[in-house]
Amino acid sequence: MGPVGGAKFDVAWRRITLAAVTIYDVAARSGVSIKSVSRVLNGEPNVSPALREKVSRAVEALGYRRSLSARSLAGATSSLIAALADAALTIEHWRSGRGNDYLSRLELGALMECRKADYHLMVELVDHGAETLDRELMALLAAIRPGGVLLTPPNSDHGTVLDVLDQEGVNYARIGARTQLDRGFCVSMDERQASFDMTAYLISLGHRRIGFITGPPAYPASQLRQAGYQDALAAHGLALDEAAIVEGDFTFPSGMRGMTALLNSVPGLTGVFASNDDMALGALQAAAAAGLSVPQDLSLVGFDDTPSALFSTPTLTTIRQPVAEMAAEAMRGLIGLLKPDSVRPDGPMTVPYELIRRQSARAI
Amino acid sequence: MGPVGGAKFDVAWRRITLAAVTIYDVAARSGVSIKSVSRVLNGEPNVSPALREKVSRAVEALGYRRSLSARSLAGATSSLIAALADAALTIEHWRSGRGNDYLSRLELGALMECRKADYHLMVELVDHGAETLDRELMALLAAIRPGGVLLTPPNSDHGTVLDVLDQEGVNYARIGARTQLDRGFCVSMDERQASFDMTAYLISLGHRRIGFITGPPAYPASQLRQAGYQDALAAHGLALDEAAIVEGDFTFPSGMRGMTALLNSVPGLTGVFASNDDMALGALQAAAAAGLSVPQDLSLVGFDDTPSALFSTPTLTTIRQPVAEMAAEAMRGLIGLLKPDSVRPDGPMTVPYELIRRQSARAI
DNA sequence: TTGAAAGCGCTAACAT
DNA sequence: ATGTTAGCGCTTTCAA
Numbered sequence A, B: 001m002g003p004v005g006g007a008k009f010d011v012a013w014r015r016i017t018l019a020a021v022t023i024y025d026v027a028a029r030s031g032v033s034i035k036s037v038s039r040v041l042n043g044e045p046n047v048s049p050a051l052r053e054k055v056s057r058a059v060e061a062l063g064y065r066r067s068l069s070a071r072s073l074a075g076a077t078s079s080l081i082a083a084l085a086d087a088a089l090t091i092e093h094w095r096s097g098r099g100n101d102y103l104s105r106l107e108l109g110a111l112m113e114c115r116k117a118d119y120h121l122m123v124e125l126v127d128h129g130a131e132t133l134d135r136e137l138m139a140l141l142a143a144i145r146p147g148g149v150l151l152t153p154p155n156s157d158h159g160t161v162l163d164v165l166d167q168e169g170v171n172y173a174r175i176g177a178r179t180q181l182d183r184g185f186c187v188s189m190d191e192r193q194a195s196f197d198m199t200a201y202l203i204s205l206g207h208r209r210i211g212f213i214t215g216p217p218a219y220p221a222s223q224l225r226q227a228g229y230q231d232a233l234a235a236h237g238l239a240l241d242e243a244a245i246v247e248g249d250f251t252f253p254s255g256m257r258g259m260t261a262l263l264n265s266v267p268g269l270t271g272v273f274a275s276n277d278d279m280a281l282g283a284l285q286a287a288a289a290a291g292l293s294v295p296q297d298l299s300l301v302g303f304d305d306t307p308s309a310l311f312s313t314p315t316l317t318t319i320r321q322p323v324a325e326m327a328a329e330a331m332r333g334l335i336g337l338l339k340p341d342s343v344r345p346d347g348p349m350t351v352p353y354e355l356i357r358r359q360s361a362r363a364i
Numbered sequence C: 001t002t003g004a005a006a007g008c009g010c011t012a013a014c015a016t
Numbered sequence D: 001a002t003g004t005t006a007g008c009g010c011t012t013t014c015a016a
Helices: A023-030 A034-042 A049-062 A068-074 A087-096 A101-117 A133-144 A159-168 A191-204 A220-235 A252-265 A277-289 A323-338 B023-030 B034-042 B049-062 B068-074 B087-096 B101-117 B133-144 B159-168 B191-204 B220-235 B252-265 B277-289 B323-338
Strands: A007-010 A015-018 A080-086 A120-126 A148-151 A171-175 A185-189 A210-214 A245-247 A271-274 A299-301 A318-320 A349-351 A354-356 B007-010 B015-018 B080-086 B120-126 B148-151 B171-175 B185-189 B210-214 B245-247 B271-274 B299-301 B318-320 B349-351 B354-356
Touching (some): A023 A049, A068 B068, A087 B101, A101 A120, A101 A323, A101 B120, A120 A133, A133 A159, A148 A323, A159 A171, A171 A323, A185 A191, A191 A210, A191 A354, A210 A220, A210 A252, A323 A349, B023 B049, B080 B087, B080 B133, B101 B120, B120 B133, B185 B191, B185 B323, B191 B220, B191 B271, B191 B299, B191 B318, B210 B220, B210 B252, B245 B252, B252 B277, B277 B299, B323 B349
Parallel strands (some): A185 A349, A210 A271, A271 A299, B080 B120, B210 B245, B271 B299
Antiparallel strands (some): B318 B354
16 A cells, blocks of 8 residues: 655656556555556456456545546547537638637537546647648548547538548548538438428418528538428429529628618518528618518528527527537447447438527518 | 558458558658657757758658657647636536537637647536536546646636646646636736726716626626726716616626616616626617617617627627637747746736727717 | 556657 | 667556
């Protein structure tokens, strides 16, 4: 029952630190070999209850925790998950002085799950647009050797990223992926159906001439949301009016422009579906500027349920995407993949969305 | 010029991965010892230009990156920074389905700086309220052995957290700290002065009877903001009316209640300073419910510049806290502390805030 | 069921 | 100015 570790003198910065508790300390205290300690810690079979008990007690008494570094260096696995976020998007947010609600919720969900499973989350920025993306990504993987990777949009759909990950044999989960859903562990929401539901909701309120403001055409999400809108019109026997669809880019100003354009080009317009909340908020402002009040003169709905949707006047009817739950689900799936006896689920996982009815849409 | 590494067969999950490039591969390729490679990589002195050149070329050609694990295991330092966020706060956000704009901006700033300096950010949740906080924190530090720790509010002011960090000899930076500013590297904003300025701004617009909605009394931030308000009144020769100060708790509903209370208790009220934006937004709604329009009948200002402040009607005059810049500054300071020849700055660092004039306040 | 010994890829003393 | 060697704290063969 000797002393735990020894005192180390960190001359580098005139500071004295106590040596960390290692597996040797635990082994010594419980009178077994380090291998036995390792066995207990990893829950390996063939360990007598007595030994397990002794070791557990020593671990508890010493407050011992295995070193992440030593573990990932020695073993084939790592309890480190790298979350890959898009650098350009991050820089854009930095410039605007705004946080990223989507990423924040996503991370929150991932963190909660990491904590439960004793995994750790490292956040990394990857430069989506760089020519040398593959090299940079390989370098990143070489440096941190994560046990798994969590892909956030738009990286979830980035071919090069998926290729590098596959090539390096790294397990990954993709959040909000829209393409190649057979690669990795995908968790997403049925955007098309949500958009269909929202449009059907407006129709159920009596609206017949409904304008739509799209996102950037290049985003798969834009296309899915627009498709849902068109499907719903068709399903309810309403003709598609090309003039009722205007292009936006998911920003507030584009929502303003979109609303102005719709007001000019669609006679008898009573409802507008902006395919995200930021645009809906912009549309709201443009409507006010045109002397129209929502929802008295016009019903307006969005998509995403950003925080501001709750504080606008009127509050915004929208679709809530359970981002945190998606991330938690993705983490569970990913951690599952990392277990030796894992079975990869065959299909992508779909989480339920919610249509949030607030003040901005009403029956006519 | 032999082959790079060898093929390893990962029988665990029928997958073939190429062995990672190691320092030995680089040494072999450039015909020097691993120590020389290490010297070049660490920018150590006493390396001939020729050797540096050879090694650099090999590193480049092989796409070599040092393993984080091996480095932190072998050396005294680690290029890993642990950002400590409050678990309770995170769970609260999880429940509400909202992201955390403050933390998101903070992380964004930290990430940008990490990328520049080739550091990595790991995010960890700590349970602020747990009795065993010290043990948990020590266990966390033992497991990941970060080179430095980045403290976010409210951990920045948590005595136990600071104690454990000091005791373990881990360098740390504190964001938005209000107390014991001599511990760690502190970066914050002058909340009191900002609050003073905002109040002075309302006074300059001609307001004389100005209500104030406080935050939770326990928060140092609440006290500073209130102090700034009171100072400004005094500085301008205005009497302090106790009835003009009502208690809130930084939430939307408390802002509604606060506004209602002020409307009832302060005759001739023309201005209201809610000490954060969420409360200001609630106050806005309560004013509307009382038949008052802002800013025609009443000027209203907030504090924080949350995203919603820009989307409300009217848009909200408020104080912008440069959170991302604070985090970047904190990371730079922290990384500076980690260098062997570092000098600890003597005082806390203060970053400039900005009074954002929008529509909700006007001259009378 | 348990243990001894050999690395994992680096850094850090200690040569030369 | 450069190289040799011994760990860091684990996991992983391989023996017993």
